[in-house]
Amino acid sequence: MAAETNTIMQTDLARVRMVDFNLQFTGSVRKLIEALGVTRKIAVQEGSVLKQLKVTGTLQSGEVAEGELIPLSKYQTTDVIVGEIKLNKWRKATTAEAIGKGGYDQAVGATTDKMVKDIQKTIRNGLFTFMENGTGTAAGSSLQPALANAWGQLAVLFEDDAVETVYFLNPLDVADYLGTANIEMQTVFGMNYVENFLGLGTVFFNSSVPKGKFFATAKENIVTYYINMSSGDIARAFELTTDETGYIGIKEYPDEDTARVLDLVMSGVTFFPERADGIVIGTIGATSDEGAGGEDAGGDEEQGA
Numbered sequence: 001m002a003a004e005t006n007t008i009m010q011t012d013l014a015r016v017r018m019v020d021f022n023l024q025f026t027g028s029v030r031k032l033i034e035a036l037g038v039t040r041k042i043a044v045q046e047g048s049v050l051k052q053l054k055v056t057g058t059l060q061s062g063e064v065a066e067g068e069l070i071p072l073s074k075y076q077t078t079d080v081i082v083g084e085i086k087l088n089k090w091r092k093a094t095t096a097e098a099i100g101k102g103g104y105d106q107a108v109g110a111t112t113d114k115m116v117k118d119i120q121k122t123i124r125n126g127l128f129t130f131m132e133n134g135t136g137t138a139a140g141s142s143l144q145p146a147l148a149n150a151w152g153q154l155a156v157l158f159e160d161d162a163v164e165t166v167y168f169l170n171p172l173d174v175a176d177y178l179g180t181a182n183i184e185m186q187t188v189f190g191m192n193y194v195e196n197f198l199g200l201g202t203v204f205f206n207s208s209v210p211k212g213k214f215f216a217t218a219k220e221n222i223v224t225y226y227i228n229m230s231s232g233d234i235a236r237a238f239e240l241t242t243d244e245t246g247y248i249g250i251k252e253y254p255d256e257d258t259a260r261v262l263d264l265v266m267s268g269v270t271f272f273p274e275r276a277d278g279i280v281i282g283t284i285g286a287t288s289d290e291g292a293g294g295e296d297a298g299g300d301e302e303q304g305a
Helices: 010-036 096-102 104-131 143-157 175-180 233-238
Strands: 040-044 049-058 074-084 088-095 136-140 165-169 186-188 191-194 202-205 213-218 222-227 248-255 260-267 269-273 279-284 301-304
Touching: 010 104, 010 186, 010 202, 010 248, 088 096, 088 104, 096 104, 104 165, 104 213, 104 260, 104 269, 104 279, 136 143, 143 165, 143 213, 143 279, 233 248, 233 260
Parallel strands: 040 222, 136 279, 165 202
Antiparallel strands: 049 074, 049 301, 088 260, 165 213, 186 191, 191 202, 213 279, 222 269, 248 260
């Protein structure tokens, strides 16, 4: 006999959990993108090559006598391939015994929540990985001079005194300061951050940043690339549940052969610098002479393509 109309079925509950999964993930991604100041979000296909436009050349002297031929300053551009965006895939399986012992919400739901946090960590690690490729340097004998030096480097690099800077620090480097300062800490995507920290910009705290070091860049320098999980062949083939952003797709389904409930999750989100020379790697506890620098005027410049 068919089930009574409007009976809540297991598939309905699975749909609710998948939608909740997406809300948890995409909501936190959106907040991270907003906090980072990212304005460019670009949907691409899996395997799309990420390139940076490298400009090289030499600026000739501008000291030219009256009537003399002005020398040409010659520059050339080349595409530098720095990687490709990849589709990441994860699975989780929950046995009938685990469901029977702890209940569906605990056995499936709670473990899915933990899975969201671990996926977030994977994406965060990618953010710090690209920061490590920065070519600018800055230093200071203590926290504030070091951050100020980095801000100065970026203001010069982007030729904008009003540049909005974002920093990434190890919590241990600011623990003493945070313990005595009256500041408002916020949390996004598993990271604590403070806006307008010391009047210099937004600072994120994460243990993935090496102690004694920090990364800094202009907010305008960060681009988000992602594989859209809400459209295309992958979404159709696996009937993934997504939201309108398409940052992540999930499907929860039973496997009767093994008496398990499986969760399949797919995503491809990466953060990328438009300019590699627009990332400053800072050192806390050194003099500016030891760590300050960057590219000279008229030297190499890299831009995202």
